[in-house]
Amino acid sequence: MGDPHSATFASEPLPPVGIGDRVRTWWVIIRTALAERMAYRGDFALGTLMRFLPIITQIFLWGAIFDAVQTADQGGADSSLRIGGYNFPEMVAYFLLTMVARAFSSMPGLATGIANQVRQGEIKKYLIQPIDLVGFLLLTRIAHKLAYYTVAIGPFALVFFLCRGYFTDGLPPAHVLIAFVGSLVMGFLIGFFLEAAIGMISFWTLEINSLLLIFMLFSFFLSGHMFPLTLLPDSIGWLVNLLPLKYLAFFPAAIFLRKIPDEELAGELILEAAWLAFFIIACRWMYARGVRRYSGYGG
Amino acid sequence: MPIIEVRELTKSYRVYRKREGLRASMRGLFRREYTEVEAVRGINLRVEAGEFVAFLGPNGAGKTTTLKLLSGVINPSGGTATVMGFVPWERRNEYRRRFALVMGQKNQLWWDLPAQESYRLHQQIYGIPEDHFRRTLDELTDLLEVTPLLGQPVRELSLGERMKMELIAALLHSPEVLFLDEPTIGLDVIAQHTIQRFLRQYQERRQTTILLTSHYMKDVAALCQRVVIVAGGLVQYDGSLAGIVDQFSGKKIVTLQFAAGNRPEDLARLGTILETQWPRVKIGIARAEVPRVLATTLRDYAIEDVSVEDPPLEDVIADLFHQVS
């Protein structure tokens, strides 16, 4: 990482690290992550497939709910019934799409990893060497995600192929697809900086596990992973809609299913970008403050 | 009738070779490749009640495996064994009430709890009557001097203290046969000494039959009348400690101290020179040759002092292990 001589000749200013060097470093990180994933790809693909199992029960549950409402209404025609703005096929498609969104936005082990590094003093490494902690973590995360997608794309493709009947409207038009991809990428970044910021709290208190559990609890229910957020009654719905958690699951799925009117799409994406900027700044700021506090200790 | 009788006991393991990757592991589900490892290849042994026997052998010789077979923890691949008339691997409760196994490398006490809570549990499991339990516990903690530590969580104890607590746990139900696997491993000299002394006293008074494996020759020399050397899964020697030297070392070590200024050059003709520290020289000489060589030496050189010794036990045993493996 970086220049091996930097520690020895720290008194002389070194030439800035060239972009070529940096790309080479990234490439090494990405290759290592890929190799790691590939070694256990069998286990891993199977694990990914199994992760769809809970969705099956969700689909059956919603099937029973739609059936019950239709039977009770008598008059309701087959697929016109909507709950929270979603008819049954859309509901199924919604759950499948949130799986995709979560594949981008979930960051297993990120906050606890930072907390462990702070606790065990490994964080010093980043203060001495010319690497930036946040940048390094982001790169490794990207590498891991890329490796994950190369393996997980198989199971995902299989499940989406089997369930293609639920996507009644087929593929959305190009501008929606672009917005969808954009929201996925931003979802990834928001997920990253949000959880990294939580990890930074460990500069102030070492016990962040409880905090993290509470965050996971809220993110599980209020990101839309469990149900479309439009189901919420207005009294809570407006508040949840203001929270950035929806970008982790609900928002990309809603874009794909065209639940966000075209004229609002650009505005919503700008809002998401603003949230992203906020979390980047928050994370950076906390890191800077945290490091200052940490060195103040003489840790 | 011997209390432990072992005939042609064998144990081999199959070690699977696990392959990486989906296709390989799928194939592995149906046709597995494995290699056979023979840990014990035909052990014969008879131990009388009240004996204190040491098992010696290099790592991987099959000592621990033999103890585990005799405790019924693993099943043998062949051969027979009875301990107090029971077949160990049938794991009858009547048998398990009457023996104990202590392993220096594993602990059975609850890590986060004081040892006395684990002892309570043992009392319930073995169905030890309260008065007997109290008396035994008091005596054992007293002898090992750990009474003040009973209420401390085990994780806060030192390694030596923990081992003492493990020993107490194993002895609470007054076993008639005791298997000790490396009970002093990793302990400092003082703790080793305390445990040796305790075991000696305990065994003398109660005539418990004890089988012990250890890497420390000190343990063996201090405790056991009888030594069984196991190597390569077979019994290589069974007898007294002193007998090992007689049987496996054909050499004596002769130390010559020469008169001042005397430095003969032709000593190599006497035997193998082991160490030269003028005026003292150590020479290894075949046992049968000793009288003749000594006579020559005393005649030809000016000698101030002579001593003839057996080679150190550790060296003999190390040589022996080396030869077998």
Next chain:
Amino acid sequence: MGAELLIPNRSQADDSRRLTGTLAASRAAEKTPAGSWAAETRRYLRVFLTFARNSLIRDMTFRADFLFHCISSVAWTLMNVGFYLLVFRFTMMIGPDTGWGRDEFFLFLATVWFINSLVQAFFIPNANEFSELIRTGGLDFALLKPIDTQFLISFRRVEWSSLSNFAVGLLIAGISLHGLATRAESPVYLTPLTLSLYLFFVGCGVAIMYSLMISLAATSVWLGRNQSLYDFWFYITNFSRYPMEIYNTPWGRPLLGLFTFVIPVLVVVNVPARILARPLNPRADWEWQLAVWAVIATGLCLIASRWVFRQSLKSYRSASS
């Protein structure tokens, strides 16, 4: 420590007398028969109580962890309550004509939490530890004890904090039962008979879940520690969390058959919950048949798990250190 070296000088006669005393006592102890059935039951019960007590002592030394675990698991449960309350804003029933209205369904959920909290408190920590014992060779000690090994392994630990969800279950069951008994149209009352049948079948459900888990844990003898197996357990039992009628669709029927007859996780909650909540009034014949099957399935599962457990012990290799 230095003092220890001096001990051999202490009066050996003293040591000798005391040890001989113990010897006599131990011989006397052997005479007392431990064989009678009642005595054995009492011994097993006492061992279990000691396990439970030791676990509680341990939990109390890490009080903050304990409290936090209680709070977070209750929070998860309450979030779930919120989700299902949300669902019942849109529908009166789960599945047409199934009878799973709001009160009935919440009684079903309370049953899910009863069974889950019992399994989590008594068995999940032990199954986890069992795999760990196989991996590290710590199972040796369990095999040495003069007590049934499966009993010893299955009850070593009690995770008391998991019972907090049991309390939430009680609360929700109470509210639902009150709702069922006070509604105007065909009220459902709690009777001693339904209550005792309910308790019996909750016991059966716990036994089925236990059998599944201990069998999966035992496979680590052959497969090594395998995280996907635990995920597998979680995902499979996930199917038991809803009324079985929801799988009664052309797509769902194979699953319904599989999880009723092959891996009977569907009878775990469904049978006791139906007895108490009475979604169908009058009861249908198939409900009784299902209850009888639940009893048979419990027996079969227990036997199968015992068999798997024994096989795993035979293959146990006792890793050294």
